[in-house]
Amino acid sequence: MRIFLIAALCLAVPPGFAQTSSPPSRLGLCAACHGETGQAHMPGVPNLAGQRLDYLRDALQQYRDGRRNVPVMRAAIGPLNDAELDALARWYSVQVAAPPQVRS
Ligand code: HEC
Numbered sequence: 001m002r003i004f005l006i007a008a009l010c011l012a013v014p015p016g017f018a019q020t021s022s023p024p025s026r027l028g029l030c031a032a033c034h035g036e037t038g039q040a041h042m043p044g045v046p047n048l049a050g051q052r053l054d055y056l057r058d059a060l061q062q063y064r065d066g067r068r069n070v071p072v073m074r075a076a077i078g079p080l081n082d083a084e085l086d087a088l089a090r091w092y093s094v095q096v097a098a099p100p101q102v103r104s
Contacts, residue, residue, distance in 0.1 A: 027091065
């Protein structure tokens with residue numbers, strides 16, 4: 001019986017599930033430009049949905065340390081700590097990218 005309970009608990013909470021299932025607490029800081037699901041709302045802002053996790057992490061690190069010196073992004077991530085940036089990178093990496101738009 002005890003083994004059954006432990007197995008049931010393991011199935012109920014798969015590893016990593018908590019990090020990707022609910023939106024990160026700081027998503028509101030990014031969503032105005034990048035959208036909650038990584039489809040950008042504004043011209044000139046990149047879509048992030050489905051981007052590789054390692055690339056997103058690296059890009060955020062580059063804004064943080066100034067290798068990418070883009071004031072709008074440096075200001076956006078200024079108040080965030082590494083764990084918060086990591087949660088945002090994970091969130092955007094698991095979103096499903098929309099099909100490309102046909103432009104005339
Ligand atoms: C005011 C609009 C704005 C806000 C708010 C904003 N971004 Fe951005 N973001 C941009 C723009 C514009 C770029 C393109 C900058 C460049 O040329 O490097 C960008 C680039 C990025 C990139 C690099 C994408 C790539 O393909 O290289 C990542 C990752 C990113 N933003 C994540 C975030 C996260 C996470 C937040 C919230 C903490 C956020 N952004 C908030 C406008 C914004």
